[in-house]
Amino acid sequence: GGSVAGLMERRGGRLPIAEAVPLTLQALDGVSYAHSRGIVHRDLKPDNILIAERDGKAEAKVTDFGLAKNFVAAGLSGYTSGSDSGAGTAEFMPREQLLQFRDTKPVSDVFSMGASLYNMLTGAFVYDGPDHLEDILSGRIVPLADRRVPVPALLAEVVAHATAPEARDRFQTAAEFKAALLHAAA
Numbered sequence: 001g002g003s004v005a006g007l008m009e010r011r012g013g014r015l016p017i018a019e020a021v022p023l024t025l026q027a028l029d030g031v032s033y034a035h036s037r038g039i040v041h042r043d044l045k046p047d048n049i050l051i052a053e054r055d056g057k058a059e060a061k062v063t064d065f066g067l068a069k070n071f072v073a074a075g076l077s078g079y080t081s082g083s084d085s086g087a088g089t090a091e092f093m094p095r096e097q098l099l100q101f102r103d104t105k106p107v108s109d110v111f112s113m114g115a116s117l118y119n120m121l122t123g124a125f126v127y128d129g130p131d132h133l134e135d136i137l138s139g140r141i142v143p144l145a146d147r148r149v150p151v152p153a154l155l156a157e158v159v160a161h162a163t164a165p166e167a168r169d170r171f172q173t174a175a176e177f178k179a180a181l182l183h184a185a186a
Contacts, residue, residue: 001051001058004120008046014123017151021185023049023060024117028181030062031113031174035106041065042104044112045092046119090132091125092116096167098136107167110177114162114170117181122147126163139165154184 001007004023008015015023027049034041041048041062048064088097094111097104115126121144127135128142135141141163144156151159158180164170171177 001053003047004049004051004060004116005046007051008120008123012123014149015120017121017155017185019058020117020120021155021181023051023058024113024120025178025181025185026060027062027116028113028174028178030060031106031109032178034062034065035109035174039065040104040106041109041112042097042101043088043092044109044116045089046116047089049116088112090136091127092119093132093136094167095136095139095165098133105167106174107170107172110162110171110174111164111167113174113177114159118144118159118163121151121159122149141165152184155181158184 004015007019011019014020027044031041031044043064044062048062050061050063052059052061088101090098092112092115094108097108097111118124118126124142124147125132126141129135129140141160144151144159158177161169161180162171162177171180
């Protein structure tokens with residue numbers, strides 16, 4: 001079924017809440033599984049969430065673990081700009097991943113999944129400036145409400161919490177993010 005990014009393109013650049021939230025919930029299950037095995041993805045984005053069909057329903061599958069690592073072990077360091085860089089994709093990257101790529105933890109994947117959901121809902125990125133690196137470093141996140149896309153307040157709060165610039169202010173695990181998203185979607 002292609003990627004979530006491809007689905008977004010076919011749907012005019014963004015997805016309705018009724019599609020975006022279930023796909024995110026399913027992807028969070030995959031991310032939680034990876035984290036339970038000590039693996040952090042480090043490049044979560046709509047391009048790396050594939051859609052399979054099971055019993056006539058879309059099912060999200062997290063893919064492209066090319067930058068993944070055991071978050072207990074040492075890994076690569078450094079960053080190069082642009083999509084599909086050697087250290088992740090800037091539009092979906094939290095500050096700590098840019099500053100300490102080798103020490104990326106599961107909380108960084110939470111940010112990237114939140115930024116992916118934000119992108120699915122709005123067709124825009126959490127960072128808005130011409131230089132995403134500057135936005136990442138300064139923690140300039142465009143509030144979901146500024147995108148003028150109708151999103152219920154509770155869902156917008158969950159996305160804001162997942163994409164908080166400081167790691168300590170985010171959901172700490174994919175499971176926490178999923179629980180809050182389920183509550184907001186109820």
